[in-house]
Amino acid sequence: MKKIFNHKAIWTTALAGILSATSCTKDFDDMNVSPNSPTAIGAQYLLPAGIEASIDRYWGHRDRFERINIDAAELYVQHLTRNIYSNEGDDYTVSPALLANNWKGFFNDGLLNFQRIILQTNAESASPNANYEGVALVMRSWVFSLLTDMYGAIPYTEAIQGTSETPNYTPKYDAMDVVYAGLLNDLKVANEKLTVGGPAIAGDILYSGDILKWKKFANSLRLRLANRQAAKKSAESKAIMAEILADAAKFPIFTSNADNASLKCTAVLPGNNEWNQILIQGGRTDWNISKTLADKMNALGDTRITVYANPNKDGLYQGHANGLPDAIATNYLATSSTIGSAFTKAEAPEVIMTFSELNFILAEAALDGDITGDAKMYFEAGINASFGQYGLTTPAAYLTTVGPVTREKVLDQKWISLFAQGIEAWTEWRRTGFPVFPAPDPRAVLNNGGILPTRFNYPASEYSLNEAAVTAGRALNGTADDMKTKLWWAEK
Template identity: 30%
Template sequence: MKNKILAILFTVAVIQTSCKKFEEFQTDPNKSTVATPDLLLNTIAQSAFQSSNVDVALVSRQMVFTDAVRQTQYYGWTRGSYNAYNSLRQVLKLEQAAIAQNKAEYLPLAKFFKAWYFLQLTQMFGDIPYSQALKGDDNIATPVYDKQEDIYLNILDELKQAGEMITTGTTAVKGDIVYNGNMQQWKKAINSLSLRVLISLSLKESDARFQIKKRFADIVNNAAEYPVLTGNADNVQLKFYDLQGNRYPYFNNNDFQTAFYMEETFVDLLKGLKDSRLFSFADKAPKFSALPSTDFNAYGGAKGSAAVNENNARTVAGEVSKINPRFYNNPVNEPSIALGYSELQFILAEGVVQGWIAGSVNDYYQSGIRASMSFYNIAPDVINTYLGQPAVQLSQTPLNQIITQKYIASFMNSDWQPFYEQRRTGIPAFDVSGSGVLNNKRIPKRWMYPESELRLNQANVTEAITRQYTAGDEINQLMWLIKP
C-alpha cells in the first residue's frame, strides 16, 4: 500500500512538472532578468571613456610603427566603422530602463552619452543617421541621413537639457565608475563637453542658428548654473585596475614592446621646449642609454612619414626611443582621459582669442599646461621654469601655442581629439615629407561610409554622399564642419 501511494505521488509530480512552460526551465531564479540602469551605465562608461588609442598617436605624428605599413600612420585609410551605433543601443536601453524603473536620475546621463557617440560619428563621416537612428523597434530599418549642421544643433540642445535636468536634489546614480554617483560632477562634464562642441564649430561662428558666441559665454560667465571642470580631480577619465578586463589596454602588448617607437617631430618638439613630459612619455634611445633619463639628448624619434625600411634601419642603429615601458609593463599605468581639465583650459584660452569671452588668455593657457604637467607628477618648480621660457610664453599669435600645448597634453589620451583639432586649425603641421606617405601626401579629412550601408541602406547613404561631396565618398572631401 505504501509503495502504491508513493507511485501515485510521483505520477502527480511528473504531471505537474510537465505542465510547466519550457521557458520556465530556462530562467535562473538567482539572476535578474531585467536590465538595470546601474549595470548599463557601468558598461557604457567603460566603452565611451577608454580614450587611449595608439592609432591616434600614429595619425597625429606622436608615434611610429616599424613592423609594417600601418594605414593610419601613412594616411591610407578608407572606410570607417558604425560600431558606435552598438554603444548607442546600450544608451537607448539605459534610457528605457530609467523610464520603466522610475529612475529619472539616469536620464541626463543618457542624453550625455547620446551626444558623446553621435558627435564621434558625425566627426568621422559628416552626415549620418540621427533622427531615425535606433528606431528598429519602430520598423525603421533604413534610416535617413541628417545633415551635420542639424546634428550639431541637436547635440548642443541635448547637452543643455541634460545639464538643466541635474539639480542639487538629483539622486545619486549607482554603477558610476567615473564620479561615484556625484551628479554635480556629471553636470560639470556635460557643460565642459558643450564647450568642446562649441569650439569645434569655430569655423561656423557666423552661422546665426548656433549662437556660438552666446552659448559659449553663457556657460563660462554663469558658473552657478553651468559649472565646468575645475581641476584634474574633475577629469572625465577611466581608471584601470589590476583585474581581468580592467587593465590598461596596452598592458603586455607585444607590439608596444617591439614595434612602436616615438615619432621624430613630436620628440623634437618636446626637446626644443625642454618639456619634461618627454621623460614620462618615452624611454631613452639605446644609443644614448648611458645618459641620464633627464637628459633631453638621450631621446630620439623616427619620422612617421618615412618608409618602413628607413625607420627599421634607425631603430636597429639604436637612434629611436620606444614608448616609456610603463605603458606596457604597468597594468594600471595612468587613467585614460576622455575630456580633461587641461583641455578645457585651452578651450577657454581659445575662447578669449576668438573674442567669445573676456579674461586672460595667458592665465587659461598656463593653467592648461600646469594641469597636464601635474597629471604626470612634475614638480611645481619644474613647471614654473618651463612656463618661464620665451619659447613657451605666448606670442602675438597665441593660437599656435594654445593648440600645440593641447596637442602635447593629448598623448595617449583624448582619443581622436588631436586629429580633429589639427583638421580644424592646421596646428601642428603633421609631417608628410617622407617617401612612405600614401594618399598623394595628403592628410585625410574623413572616413568613407561603411560598406554595410551601401548594401543595406543604399538609397539614403547615396543621397547623403551626393549632397555633401562633389567627388563622392572619398577621404579627402570636406564635411560641412570644416568648410571655410
C-alpha cells in the same frame, strides 16, 4: 548529497498536469521564464558596459583592425609613428575592417546601451531616474560627437531605433550641423536632469556616482562642441559659451584635474588599459614616438616627454619620421623612444577630456572674441594643468620659451597636451590647420595622394544595408566618400 524523491507526489503532480493541460496553456508563456535568462538588463549593468566599451574603443582597443586611435589618429597627428606595418595607418592606409568595426562598435556597444538606459529611466518609464538618464545623455552625446567628427554626416535623428517598438533599420543621415545642434541641446538637458543629492546610480565606472562631476563633464563637453563650431555658427556658439560661463552654480565646469573624464583601469584583466594589453601583455613593439613630437618637445625643454616616452639606449628622447617603409623604419628600433609606462601600465587611465583641454578651449575662444576673458591666463592654466596631470611642475623658463599667447601657440600646446587622445588632436588639426606639421620625410611612402586624411570613409556595410541613406549622407559632406573631404567645421 543524494536526492530523495517522493514518487507518489511526482505521479500525482504529473497526472494533474496532464488533466489540466488544455486549461493552462494560456499561461504557459508566463510560467516558462528562466530566472537565469533575463529578458531585460538594468541600467546598473548597461552603464558600465557602455562606458567601458566606448572608452576602450576610443583609446585604442586591444584587437587588430579595431584600434582607430593608435592605428590611425595618433599616427596622423604625429604623436606616434610605426617601425613596422607602416601600411596600418602610418602611410595613410586604412583597413576597411577598421572602419567597419569601429562604426559598428560605437553604435552597437556604446550608443545602443546608452539609449536603452534613457528609455528605461526617463520620466515616462516604469522606473524613472533622472541621474541615470542624464549620465546616459552625456555619454550618448560624446559618442555621437566622435562619430560625426570622424565620418561627417551620420545617422542621428533616426539612429539606434532598431530595437524600438517601431524599428528603423535604414536610418537617414543628418548633416554635421544638425548633429551638433542636437548634441549641444542634449548636453544642456543632461545638465538640467543631473541632480546632486538626487536618485542614486550604480555601475558608474567613470565618476563613481559623483553627479557634480557628471555635470561638469556635460558643460565642459558642451563648451568643446560650441568652440568647435564657432567659425560656422558664431552667434549661437557665443551665446552657449556666455550662458555656461555666466553661472558656475547652474553650469559647473571642470575646475581642476580631479574633474578629468577618464576611465580608471585596473591591474586585473580585462579591466587593464588597452595600450597595456597591446604593448605589454601582447608584446607588440610596433609603435615609437614620432620625430615631430620629440623634436617639438625637446626644443621647448618640455619635461612631459619624460612621461610620454622612454629614453633610448643613449638616454635621449628621440623619434623617427612618419610614413617610412618598413625596411627603413625598422632601422630606428634602437634609437627611437618607446611609449612611456604612464600610458602602458595596466592601471593607466584612459582619458577623454581634461581640465587642460578646457582651458585651451577658453584661451582660443578669448582670442577669437567669442568670450570675454584673459586668453593668457587660460593659456597658462592649460599648460600648468597638463604638466600637473602627470605630477610634474611646469619648468621655470617654459612659459618664457613658449612666448606670448597666440592662436597657433594655443593649438600647438593643445596638441602636445592631447598626447594619446589622437582622435581629438586629429579633429583639432582638421578644424584649424594647427599645428603645422613638417614636410614629410623624403623617404616616406604615403597613400591618399600624400594628403593627411581629413575624414574616414563610410564602411562598406552601410552601402549594402543602408545604401540610399549613405548615398544621401555622402552628398551632405559636399563631395565624394573619400579621405580628402574637409568636414563642416574646417576653417581652411
